[in-house]
Amino acid sequence: MLKELTLTNTSGTVDFTKFETKFKALADQKRLRIMYELTQKGSVCVCDLCEVVEMAQSKLSYHLKVLLDADLIKREIKGTWSYYELNQTEVNQLLSPELCCIFRNAEDRLIDCC
Numbered sequence: 001m002l003k004e005l006t007l008t009n010t011s012g013t014v015d016f017t018k019f020e021t022k023f024k025a026l027a028d029q030k031r032l033r034i035m036y037e038l039t040q041k042g043s044v045c046v047c048d049l050c051e052v053v054e055m056a057q058s059k060l061s062y063h064l065k066v067l068l069d070a071d072l073i074k075r076e077i078k079g080t081w082s083y084y085e086l087n088q089t090e091v092n093q094l095l096s097p098e099l100c101c102i103f104r105n106a107e108d109r110l111i112d113c114c
Helices: 017-026 029-041 046-053 057-069 088-094 097-102 106-112
Strands: 073-078 081-086
Touching: 017 029, 017 057, 017 088, 029 046, 029 057, 029 073, 029 081, 046 057, 046 081, 057 073
Parallel strands: none
Antiparallel strands: 073 081
16 A cells, blocks of 8 residues: 655755755664664763763764754753754654654654554
8 A cells, every 4th residue: 555645845846955964864873873872861961972882972973963964863052061862853754663663762652653
C-alpha cells in the first residue's frame, strides 16, 4: 500500500538542501552514537559527553557542530558549559518509524511508536 504525500509547495520546485544537510549529518557512525547517547541521557554537558562517547573534546565539538548545523540537536549554555539534547521534532520528521524508535526514549515509544 502506497502512501500519498501532500506537498504544500505550490511552486513546483522543492529545495532539498535542508534534507541533504540533515542526511549528511546522519551518515556518520560517531554522530549517530552521539545522538543515541543524547536520547538515552537527555540533556548532557559536553564534558560528560566526551567520556560517554570516548572522544576528545575537539573531535566531539566538530561532530556536535555538524549536528547543530543540521538542526538535529539543540544547545543550551549554562554559565561556561554547553548542554546538548536531541531535537526530537526534527528527528521525528526525518526518520522512518523503525529508525525513529531507536532515537526515542522508552516513554515516547509507548505513545506513538513501535
